[in-house]
Amino acid sequence: MEGWRLVCSWNGHEGRSKRKGDYDESLADWPRKQEDSLSAAGLSSLGQWLQQDMADSAQAQKLVYLVTGGCGFLGEHVVRMLLQREPRLRELRIFDLQLGPWLEELKTGPVQVTAIQGDVTQAHEVIAAVAGAHVVIHAAGLVDVFGRASPETIHEVNVQGTKNVIEACVQTGTQFLVYTSSMEVVGPNVKGHPFYRGNEDTPYEAVHRHPYPHSKALAEQLVLKANGRKVRGGLPLVTCALRPTGIYGEGHQIMRDIYYQGLRLGGRLFRAIPASVEHGRVYVGNVAWMHVLVARELEQRAALMGGQVYFCYDESPYKSYEDFNMEFLGPCGLRLVGTHPLLPYWLLMLLAALNALLQWLLRPLLLYAPLLNPYTLAVANTTFTVSTNKAQRHFGYEPLFSWEDSRTRTIRWVQAMDGSAQ
Ligand SMILES: NC(=O)C1=CN([C@@H]2O[C@H](COP(=O)(O)OP(=O)(O)OC[C@H]3O[C@@H](n4cnc5c(N)ncnc54)[C@H](O)[C@@H]3O)[C@@H](O)[C@H]2O)C=CC1
Ligand SMILES: CC(C)[C@@H](O)CC[C@@H](C)[C@H]1CC[C@H]2[C@@H]3[C@H](O)CC4=CC(=O)CC[C@]4(C)[C@H]3CC[C@]12C
Numbered sequence: 001m002e003g004w005r006l007v008c009s010w011n012g013h014e015g016r017s018k019r020k021g022d023y024d025e026s027l028a029d030w031p032r033k034q035e036d037s038l039s040a041a042g043l044s045s046l047g048q049w050l051q052q053d054m055a056d057s058a059q060a061q062k063l064v065y066l067v068t069g070g071c072g073f074l075g076e077h078v079v080r081m082l083l084q085r086e087p088r089l090r091e092l093r094i095f096d097l098q099l100g101p102w103l104e105e106l107k108t109g110p111v112q113v114t115a116i117q118g119d120v121t122q123a124h125e126v127i128a129a130v131a132g133a134h135v136v137i138h139a140a141g142l143v144d145v146f147g148r149a150s151p152e153t154i155h156e157v158n159v160q161g162t163k164n165v166i167e168a169c170v171q172t173g174t175q176f177l178v179y180t181s182s183m184e185v186v187g188p189n190v191k192g193h194p195f196y197r198g199n200e201d202t203p204y205e206a207v208h209r210h211p212y213p214h215s216k217a218l219a220e221q222l223v224l225k226a227n228g229r230k231v232r233g234g235l236p237l238v239t240c241a242l243r244p245t246g247i248y249g250e251g252h253q254i255m256r257d258i259y260y261q262g263l264r265l266g267g268r269l270f271r272a273i274p275a276s277v278e279h280g281r282v283y284v285g286n287v288a289w290m291h292v293l294v295a296r297e298l299e300q301r302a303a304l305m306g307g308q309v310y311f312c313y314d315e316s317p318y319k320s321y322e323d324f325n326m327e328f329l330g331p332c333g334l335r336l337v338g339t340h341p342l343l344p345y346w347l348l349m350l351l352a353a354l355n356a357l358l359q360w361l362l363r364p365l366l367l368y369a370p371l372l373n374p375y376t377l378a379v380a381n382t383t384f385t386v387s388t389n390k391a392q393r394h395f396g397y398e399p400l401f402s403w404e405d406s407r408t409r410t411i412r413w414v415q416a417m418d419g420s421a422q
Contacts, residue, residue, distance in 0.1 A: 061110070063088045065295065066133040066174075068120055068165065069140030070094035073251045074180065074244070076102070077288035078137060083111055085292055095120075095129045096140065120161030123168070130168035135295045138165045138223075139180040144212055145376055146369040147359050151211035158215035159222070166226045166237075173232035176298045178291060179223040181241040181309065183280060184213035188382035196278075197318075199388035200243075200309055210375050220309070227307035238302045240294060244287045244312040245280030245386060246321065248328075249406065250413040252284070257371065258325055259414055262334040269329070271322055271338035272348055272372070273380050279321040280385040283406035286314040286399045290391060297395040310391045314399035316406060318385050328410045345381070352377045 065082060069075040071094065079094055083106060091112040094103060099115050106113040118125035120140045130136055142149055142157040149157075162179065169177050187195045189207045198204060208214040220241045227239040248255060262269045290312050298305055317324070326336045341348070352374045362368045391397035401409070 061088060061090045063134040064091040064093065064132055065089060065135045065137065066093040066095060066129055067137045067139060068095045068126075068129075069138070069180075071096040071098060071100040071103070072139065073253060074247060074284055074287060075139045076100065076251060077249070077284045078139060078291050079106070081285070081288040081292050083109060083113075085289070086296065088296075093129060093133065095126075120164055121156050123164045126161075126164040127168040127171060130165070130174050131172040133172075133174050135176040135178065135298070136165060136169060136174055137178045137180070137291055137295060138162060139291075141180070141216075141219075142212075145210065145373075145379070146371070147356070147373060148367060148369050154211040154215050155218075158212075159218045162219035162222055166222060166239075169237055170226075170229055170231045173235070175231055175235050175238055176295065177223065177226070177237065177239040178294050178298065179220065179239065179241040180291070181220040181223075181243045182213070182216045183243050183245040183311070183384060183386070184208075185217045185220050185243060185309075186384075188379050188384050192378060192382045194383035195385070196383055197385050197387035199386060200311060200390050224307050224309065236302070236306075238298050238306040240298060240305050240307065241309045242287070242290055242294060242312055243309055245282050245384070247284050247287055247312075248281050248316075248324075249284030249410050252410075254371070255325060255328065255410075255414070256417065259329055259332065259334065259417065261371070262329060267334055269322065269326075269334055269336050270342050271336055272341050272343065272377075273320050273322055274341060275320050275323055275339070277320050277381055278318040278383050278385045279324065279380070280313075280318070281316045281321075281324050282312045282314050283316060283399075283401050283403075283410070285401045285406065285409070287312045289400040290397055293395055293397055294391075301395060305394055308390075308394065310394070310397075311386045311388050313386055313388060313391070314401065314406065315403040317403065321380050327407055328414050331411050332414045348372070348377055349374070 065086070067075055067078055067082070070079045075096065079092065082089060082092055089111045091114060093114045093116055095116045095118050097117070097119055099117050103113065103115045116129050118129055120126055140157070140161060142154045144154060166177065168174070186204055186206050187193065189205055190209050191205065191207065193205060195202070195204055206217065208217060223239045223241050226237055229237045231237050258269070290310070294305070294310070322336060326334070352372050355370050355373050359368045
């Protein structure tokens with residue numbers, strides 16, 4: 001006998017078939033390590049083992065996770081990754097201002113999926129959502145560098161909202177909080193200092209004037225400072241913050257906007273940034289995986305991981321923001337015109353300033369929020385890359401998706417966007 005593929009379906013719930021694959025992987029070789037054929041005694045011990053494992057499995061599925069911002073670009077990937085790769089989940093709560101219709105399809109699985117329409121700026125709504133959760137992954141945020149929201153609103157959501165999440169953990173007794181921070185907490189700073197292949201310990205003057213990075217820095221500080229606070233029941237709160245660089249992948253709105261901009265310009269994009277200016281990028285699936293891993297390891301490694309920050313990284317190559325985007329947009333028919341910026345930097349700054357002026361003048365009538373503004377130009381034009389293995393050292397993180405896989409998945413997504421598959 002070659003060896004069994006042991007397939008378990010627990011309690012007859014069809015939904016658990018979702019785990020057969022994983023279980024298959026973990027158990028597929030199990031008989032192969034045993035004798036090729038099982039004696040009566042062996043069959044009996046196999047039955048006992050299966051019974052114990054079913055009991056363990058039922059016992060193991062006991063955790064309640066809450067993901068704030070779970071319907072966003074990153075949030076959706078975190079939600080799906082948890083359902084696929086966190087076997088201890090009993091309930092997954094998804095808290096968001098705007099719930100997505102795709103949530104319905106998740107309710108047929110073995111994990112109880114609870115969609116909660118709520119606002120992190122409303123403390124009572126956050127407390128109700130957090131109560132009873134074992135882990136909170138706080139990814140909700142106003143990601144705006146295009147002037148769509150006021151500085152006050154950005155602060156209200158990103159800072160006050162994070163305060164509300166922290167206080168809800170303390171008041172309800174939730175012990176583990178993972179915060180989705182950002183590279184922007186570090187830089188690029190207002191002085192345009194490059195951050196070249198830096199890590200979590202690299203000295204850098206993190207000075208921000210723009211409301212978004214400023215709000216993320218304040219929120220991260222609150223989360224890290226809250227580490228060790230006593231929660232209801234007297235146990236310590238364990239927090240950590242993950243700092244993704246520029247996230248790309250299925251669902252990335254900016255990539256979508258740039259793609260359609262290129263289509264409108266006859267399949268061409270015009271280089272504005274020197275190819276030498278490298279910008280760190282990380283695939284959304286690997287960012288989601290790091291969130292799942294941190295949430296799982298935070299309890300066992302609280303002393304090491306509590307109060308720590310971790311850059312999110314993978315094997316995505318170091319390139320300029322525009323050249324990196326072309327890895328996906330090129331195979332979808334777009335061309336980046338120019339080996340050097342077509343316009344001098346002073347003219348780009350002038351155009352960016354004009355866009356900011358236009359946005360201000362038109363605000364009473366309509367929202368004009370182009371990609372090019374003084375802040376996005378400055379950020380795009382400043383090298384910011386990370387090179388670190390702190391996540392690997394602290395909790396064994398390895399990217400789940402290779403660069404080739406990440407690239408293929410993103411290309412397929414762009415191609416599917418308007419049926420442009422070639
Ligand atoms: N997109 C990127 O390149 C990067 C994003 N991040 C961080 O990752 C997190 C997620 O970002 P994305 O998925 O890109 O943004 P996103 O805008 O797609 O997702 C944010 C989610 O938060 C929700 N949200 C906003 N305000 C809320 C409120 N008041 N109450 C409840 N939910 C609210 C939104 O509805 C949305 O579903 C953010 O915290 C962001 O700062 C960090 C680094 C890079
Ligand atoms: C118009 C051209 C100058 C064009 O190249 C502009 C690109 C610009 C829109 C992006 C360049 C760098 C991006 C930011 C970076 O990836 C870091 C970020 C981290 C976050 O937490 C949120 C998003 C962002 C600020 C990201 C936004 C888009 C860019 C500024």
